[in-house]
């Protein structure tokens with residue numbers, strides 16, 4: 001969706017420029033820059049609310065990190081549904097809720113919401129090609145649901161987490177475009193380690209951390225292909241300290257750009 005509209009806009013701009021040259025026989029440098037200044041900004045939706053985390057702070061931190069990385073974006077933040085573990089957000093009630101967006105960031109936390117129709121209204125849009133970023137408690141959202149659609153969309157299944165600690169992060173796919181600038185030896189801010197009980201078939205694990213309880217490694221950064229959509233995920237993101245960690249934020253922005261097809 002993104003690349004098509006961007007391409008068609010670029011084509012239109014090129015066509016206009018060519019017409020101007022054809023009919024006037026001359027285009028100044030000013031004319032050229034005007035013709036090429038197409039709107040390439042990213043339209044980003046952040047869905048963020050529910051239990052246990054400081055979503056206002058986190059949503060602002062994501063936007064500031066993108067700006068710092070030079071990303072031009074138009075942001076829509078939906079913080080609805082309260083601070084509990086169960087809610088159905090009105091925003092998803094619109095059949096075309098995802099249409100205006102190049103990428104959707106899910107940073108919500110509603111473990112006890114189980115309505116299959118509601119969940120599929122969300123996953124359906126992504127399956128049709130709307131890219132996504134999934135953060136921390138998104139992995140425990142719809143945890144009590146019987147259907148697996150959301151978990152397949154995420155690319156991992158998780159139902160619990162270990163205690164908060166500073167977890168060393170081991171990069172296991174250093175050549176992946178999302179990880180190219182990631183330091184070899186980074187340690188998480190104070191955060192929870194999510195226990196991953198299943199990695200779905202279209203998931204590529206990019207980085208892992210070890211449980212301090214049993215030494216088992218768990219994916220903490222990954223990508224997934226869900227239908228026609230790219231998904232970037234990270235289970236870190238509990239604390240505001242994590243949303244002040246430059247490495248975490250830069251990787252999140254890079255993951256968002258990769259999901260949206262802007263980094264290859």
Ligand SMILES: [Zn+2]
Pocket residue numbers: 052053136137192237238239
């Ligand atoms: Zn948390």
